[in-house]
Each structure stands twice: as structure tokens, then as C-alpha cells.
Amino acid sequence: MRPAAAKPAWEGDRVKHVLGAVRxxxxPWNDPGAKPFIEFRGVSKRFGSFAAVDGQTLTIYEREFFALLGPSGCGKTTLLRMLAGFEQPSEGTILLEGRDLAGVPPHKRPVNMMFQSYALFPHLTVENNIAFGLKQDRLPRAEIRDRVAEMLRLVRLEGFGKRKPDQLSGGQRQPVALARALAKRPKVLLLDEPLAALDKKLREETQFELINLQETLGLTFVIVTHDQEEAMTVADRIAVMNHGRIVQIATPAEIYEAPRTRYVADFIGSVNIFGGTVEPADGAAVALAGEDGFALRVANGAQRPPQGAPAWIAIRPEKVRISHEPPPDPARNAVAGEVWDIAYLGDMSIYNVRLASGKIVRASLLNAFRTVERPISWEDKVWLSWADDAGVLLAE
Known part of the structure; x- marks a missing residue:
């Protein structure tokens, strides 16, 4: 487990980077004795008749990197703003370290936010942007100078302190905003779409830098994002939201491999969803009469809908086998189709296959070799198949 008393970088030597083992x-969410660091208890936020957040309960643990994930308008930013104190709940309670935050103004909460726009002061230098909050708190000049220097070292921007924001690239402005948010030593750092303005490659690099920074400082990070890959990269746990409600909270692996609903399965990554009607019990598996004209079978999971009930099976593209030849058992989890589109992505190829029903099914193949003896091409007749335990049974 993570060290209980690890010191932030500004209090002494840097914590040794042990990201893999630590994560x-x-x-702590699996420890009955662990106490939540942040708690939302039955929290709602209404704007007129519209419920941006609808009676949600959520716990976040100390030193956790937690992600609020969902589409625009799902309520994730509203939750973040209520924790920061910029919005007040219409109902419910928000606690930090067991303390009710009701009535505590934003500047008196041990919380700081890094905004999507970065909100840097254009007329101030990098050093003065980072020092702004410290000066507002009337810290001694020497302490401000030392802390600004420490923040610049932390985000690896030594030598940029005298520049102004318009003299920096987007990739450099982002760590300045991060350093300013961290300078006041908050217990919780809130990140509102912090990487949205960066290009793809820089965004991917910065995601790992955020993980390393959070591990080094030993702080609690809460990030809001609509980018599923970003959430799955940085977070210990993810709360998937929709229409003001939390649909599922789990680790990235659990969210991807064991979604609870079609919404979660479809929102996280690429997925094929097949509908059908539950047939009589088939041993340890659940059998469905597929609505696309072929039999479905899935290894029994946590739920077994009653016979005759509608159900769905979610299959990730990388778990779908594609071949010119039929599988050994074409009677279940196997269907023929025609290659409709191909996307070559370098490391893998994506095949969109059109079934006789008109449904498009996606399969992905890792390009492990530079050449392929018998490539699959457009308009080829192919078979798609998958194992019983490759899919996830969904009842809603």
C-alpha cells in the first residue's frame, strides 16, 4: 500500500518513484477500515427545474487519483465546483476529512483548482503567476521566493520564471497553471479538463507526468474529463456519469472489462453490443437467441436474467477473431459478414464487418508482423467469432 506518511516534495527529499507497485x-476502497477523505452524501444541485446533479453519494480516499468521466452536461464539473466551493449544493452534504464544508468559502478550503483555460494572468511573469495566491495570503517574501523556485523545479520549468504567458507554448502554460495551483499546498487538487488544449502526443506525455507528480507529492487529485483514455490512464478509480447521476464507480480495468450497463460499455472504448432473448439455462453459461440471426452464449457472470427476458452481450473488438475460414464451432458466437471498411493504425488494423442483418461489427487485429501472408481486404467474406468468456452479459 502507499506509504501512510509520505512527505510532499516541498517538505524534504522527493519520494522515490515506485508508480507501478504503488498503483x-x-x-483503500476495498478496506472496510479505511476512512473516506472526501464524501458526497446525497448531493443534488439544481438550476431552476434542471438537476445538474441528482442525489449522488460518492467517497474518495486520501492520495487517490479519482476521475469524474462523462459527456458534456452530465454533472461532473458541477460536482467539482461544489467541492471547490464555487457552487453550493441544493441538497446533501460534502465533507472533507470529516468536516462539513457547508458555508466554508473557496479561499478557506484546503482545495485548489486548475482550470481548463489555465486562467494565467497575461501581464504577470511565470514567477508572479505562481506567487499570486501566496502574496494574497501575505506569506513572507523569502518563503514565497523559495516556494516559487520549488514549484518551477517540480514542473521542470526552471529558467522560464521571467517569461510571460504569451511567450510560452500551450505545453508550457499547462505546467505553470499546475504549479500555481500546487503552490498553496492544498490537500486536494481539482483538475477541470486540464489537458484539453494540448495536442494528442503532448497530452499523452503529460498524463504520465501528472501521475508521477501526484505520486511524488502524495496528494489527492480529482480530475474531470470527457476523454475516456485520459481517465483510464491517470485514475485509480473512475466514476462514469450520465444525466447528473453516477452510473458506475470502479477501477479502469473493471470499467473496461466488466461494465454494468450498455451505457458504460459503449462510453468506455470501442465495443460491439448484441441484443437477444434469454433462452433456457445452458449449464454455467447464459444462452441468447440473438436478434441478428445467430446464437449467443456468454459465461455466466454476476447476473442471470430470467428466461425470455431481453439481454445484451458486449464484446470488445480486440476479443473478436476474424478469419476467412469458419471457426470450429460456427453454431454459437460466430457469424459471417463482409469487410466494409478497414482502418490501418500502424500498431493495429480495425475491420468493420457488415452482417446480413445490416449491423456493423468491429474487430481489431494487432499488426505484430510487417507483412501478412494472407491479408484481409475490402469486400472479403469473413467469419467473426469469440470465446464464451470474451463477452459481458448486460441486463440493462
């Missing part, structure tokens, strides 16, 4: 063992 594998850090699971």
Missing part, C-alpha cells in the same frame, strides 16, 4: 497495491 497495483493502493486499494
Amino acid at each position: 497495483r497495491s493502493f486499494q
Whole structure:
């Protein structure tokens, strides 16, 4: 587990980077004795008749990197703003370290926010942007100078302190905003779409830098994003939201491999969803009469809908086999189709296959070799198939 008393970088030597081992063992949500660091209890936020957040309960643990994920308008930013104190709940309670935050103004909360726009002051230098909040708190000049220097080292921008924001690239402005948010030493850092303005490659690099920074400082980070890959990269746990409600909270692997609903399965990554009607019990598996004209079978999971009930099976493209030849057992989890589109992505190829029903099914193949003996091409007749345990049974 993560060290209980690790010191932030500004209090002494940097914590040794042990990201892999730490992230594998850090699971306080599975510990009955662990106390939540942040709690939302039955929290709602209404704007007129519109419920941006609808009676939600959520716990976040100390030193957790937690992601609020969902489409625009789902309520994730409203939750973040209520924690920061910029919005007040219409109902419910928000607690930090067991303390009710009701009536506590934003500047008196041990919380700081990094905004999507970065909100840097254009007329101030990088150093003065970072120092702004410290000066507002009337810290001694020497302490401000030392802390600004520490923040610049932390985000690897030594030598940029005298520049102004318009003399920096977008990739450089982002860590300045991060340094300013961290300078006041908050207990919780809130990140509102912090990487949205960066290009894809820089965004991917910065995601890992955020993970390293959070591990080094030992702080609690809460990030809001609509980017599923970003959430799955940085977060210990993800709360998927829709229409003001939390649909599922789980680790990235659990969200991807074991979604609870069609909405979560479809929102996270690429997925094929097949509908059908539950047939009589088939041993340990659940059998469906597929609505696309072929039999479906899935290894029994946590739920078994009653016979005759509608159900769905979610299959990730990388778990779908594609071949010119039929599989050994074409009677279940197998269907023929025609290659409709191909996307070559370098590391993998994506095949969109059109079934006789008109449904498009996606399969992905890893390009492990530079050449392929018998490539699959457009308009080829192919078979798609998958194992019983490759899919996830969904009842809603």
C-alpha cells in the first residue's frame, strides 16, 4: 500500500518513484477500515427545474487519483465546483476529512483548482503567476521566493520564471497553471479538463507526468474529463456519469472489462453490443437467441436474467477473431459478414464487418508482423467469432 506518511516534495527529499507497485497495491476502497477523505452524501444541485446533479453519494480516499468521466452536461464539473466551493449544493452534504464544508468559502478550503483555460494572468511573469495566491495570503517574501523556485523545479520549468504567458507554448502554460495551483499546498487538487488544449502526443506525455507528480507529492487529485483514455490512464478509480447521476464507480480495468450497463460499455472504448432473448439455462453459461440471426452464449457472470427476458452481450473488438475460414464451432458466437471498411493504425488494423442483418461489427487485429501472408481486404467474406468468456452479459 502507499506509504501512510509520505512527505510532499516541498517538505524534504522527493519520494522515490515506485508508480507501478504503488498503483497495483493502493486499494483503500476495498478496506472496510479505511476512512473516506472526501464524501458526497446525497448531493443534488439544481438550476431552476434542471438537476445538474441528482442525489449522488460518492467517497474518495486520501492520495487517490479519482476521475469524474462523462459527456458534456452530465454533472461532473458541477460536482467539482461544489467541492471547490464555487457552487453550493441544493441538497446533501460534502465533507472533507470529516468536516462539513457547508458555508466554508473557496479561499478557506484546503482545495485548489486548475482550470481548463489555465486562467494565467497575461501581464504577470511565470514567477508572479505562481506567487499570486501566496502574496494574497501575505506569506513572507523569502518563503514565497523559495516556494516559487520549488514549484518551477517540480514542473521542470526552471529558467522560464521571467517569461510571460504569451511567450510560452500551450505545453508550457499547462505546467505553470499546475504549479500555481500546487503552490498553496492544498490537500486536494481539482483538475477541470486540464489537458484539453494540448495536442494528442503532448497530452499523452503529460498524463504520465501528472501521475508521477501526484505520486511524488502524495496528494489527492480529482480530475474531470470527457476523454475516456485520459481517465483510464491517470485514475485509480473512475466514476462514469450520465444525466447528473453516477452510473458506475470502479477501477479502469473493471470499467473496461466488466461494465454494468450498455451505457458504460459503449462510453468506455470501442465495443460491439448484441441484443437477444434469454433462452433456457445452458449449464454455467447464459444462452441468447440473438436478434441478428445467430446464437449467443456468454459465461455466466454476476447476473442471470430470467428466461425470455431481453439481454445484451458486449464484446470488445480486440476479443473478436476474424478469419476467412469458419471457426470450429460456427453454431454459437460466430457469424459471417463482409469487410466494409478497414482502418490501418500502424500498431493495429480495425475491420468493420457488415452482417446480413445490416449491423456493423468491429474487430481489431494487432499488426505484430510487417507483412501478412494472407491479408484481409475490402469486400472479403469473413467469419467473426469469440470465446464464451470474451463477452459481458448486460441486463440493462
